[in-house]
Structure formats: structure tokens, C-alpha cells
Amino acid sequence: MNVVEIVFSPTGGTEKVAHIIGKQWSEKPAIIDLSDAKADFSKCKITEQDMVLVAMPSFGGRAPAVAISRLKQIAGNGAKCTLVCVYGNRAYEDTLVEMEDTAKECGFQVVAAIAAVAEHSIMPQYAAGRPDATDQKQLTDYANQIADKAGIVSAIPGNRPYKKAGGAGLVPKPDKSCVKCGACAETCPVHAIDPVNFTADSKACISCMRCMKQCPKNARKVNGMMVSVAALAIKKACSVRKENELFL
Ligand SMILES: Cc1cc2nc3c(=O)[nH]c(=O)nc-3n(C[C@H](O)[C@H](O)[C@H](O)COP(=O)(O)O)c2cc1C
Secondary structure, three states, X not given: XXXXXXXXXXXXXXXXXXXXXXHHHOOOOEEEEOOOOOOOHHHOOOOOOOEEEEEEEOEOOEOOHHHHHHHOOOOOOOOEEEXXXXXXXXXXXXXXXXXXXXXXXXXXEEXXXXXXXXXXXXOOXXXXXXXXXXXXXXXXXXXXXXXXXXXXXXXXXXXXXXXXXXXXXXXXXXXXXXXXXXXXXXXXXXXXXXXXXXXXXXXXXXXXXXXXXXXXXXXXXXXHHHHHHXXXXXXXXXXXXXOOEEEO
């Protein structure tokens, strides 16, 4: 049995959570990186004996559209699959059911689902430092429960039809300290950044914040006023620590 982590993680929070779980099942899980804009996912080989983890962040209570369309290229071949949705302590709404529907369409057998919390990639004051030691312990325990389990998952929370997807509308721009190294354009999951002038195509940009995280000079910025307004709007919802959840 091989353990395979299929992960979309623009800024690394989802990846951290996925690795905590995957490492409980195998010393060296295979990784399929759904944020790689150059990969041909139809070439991924999954067999019925594999134990698969599909992990994505929640963007506006939905799974990121690009992650879903890339996942759809992978044939599940009846492999057991655990879904992991990672969110920034506001809410994950319909993310897990959308992932469930897609995984089933791919031919995976969904055995479990997890909603986990990681630092908010736009407003890092929310869920700062998570996953932390308490999360690590809890996620490890979930991984052990899933490994011992037989049969498909029962009920996963979320609504069908899913809530309307809406973009965050935050398009990072380079400032004067940009040294044109190209790291942003190279690693953008949707190739939205012009490799010559490093501006992002606002229609293609998914506001995932990867370019800001990758920039070695901290030269990419979003509109601070828009972020402050968004932070205020979700302050109440984010004020209480949300716990991780396991659905078996
Ligand atoms: C465009 C966008 C939308 C987001 N929407 C939500 C949301 O609806 N609810 C929430 O709790 N967190 C939300 N977040 C926070 C992310 O789900 C969270 O930070 C996640 O860990 C990011 O994953 P990553 O580090 O793998 O990129 C959003 C982040 C981004 C970039």
C-alpha cells in the first residue's frame, strides 16, 4: 500500500496539515502537487490499494476551482480517500461536500473527512501559528482512527447546491523593491503573473497569496485598506478558536 497526498497549498498551511496526517500512515508519502501549473495530472497513477489524502484550503467557503479541475484529471481507481479541508478559523461551509462530490466523480472511495484550521493566508492574525501542538496531537489521533476504519464516510457537513463562489479581489502588485527575480511568476499556481513586468492578470489571479509568500524581497503587496475592511468583517467569526473536526 502506498500513501499518496494530493495537495493544493499555495502558502503551505494545507501542506503542513496534510503532512501531519500522511506521516502517520507512511514514512515517505508520495506527493501530487495540485498547485503545479505545469503538471499533467492525467498521468498520475493511483491504484485501488493506495491510501490517498486529498487536501485543499477553503476559499470563500468553497474549494478552489483550479484545484477541483486538476483533481478531476486524476483517476481514483477505487482507492480509499480521506478529504482534508483547511481553513483560516472563519468557516469552511461547502468546501468538504464539493471535494466529496469531485473525489467520488474521480472514482475514489471516500472513507473520512477532516476540517482543520491553519493560519489565515490573507489575515495572519487569525489562526496565527496554527496548526500548533494541540492541532498536531489531534490530527495524529484522527490519522490513527482513519487507519483503523473500514467502510465509507457517513455524513459530511455542507450544502448542495454549494454557496456561490466569489473571488477575494485582492491582486498582489510588485513595489519598488522588486528585483525581478521571477520567483512569483515561476510559482504562481495559475500562471497569472507576467514574467517580464511581474504584474498579475486580475482576471486570472485567484488571490491565493503565494506570490507574496514566495517573494524573497517582500516586494509584493495587496491593498492594505481592502485587507483591513475584510479583517473587520470576519473579526467576530474568527474571535473564538475553532477546533479541528473528524467525520468518519
Ligand atoms: C482567497 C482566499 C479565501 C479564503 N477564504 C476563507 C474562508 O472562507 N474561510 C476561512 O476560514 N479561511 C479562508 N481563507 C484562509 C485559508 O483557507 C487558510 O489560510 C488556508 O490555510 C490557506 O491554505 P494554504 O496555506 O495551503 O494556502 C481564505 C484564503 C484565501 C487566500
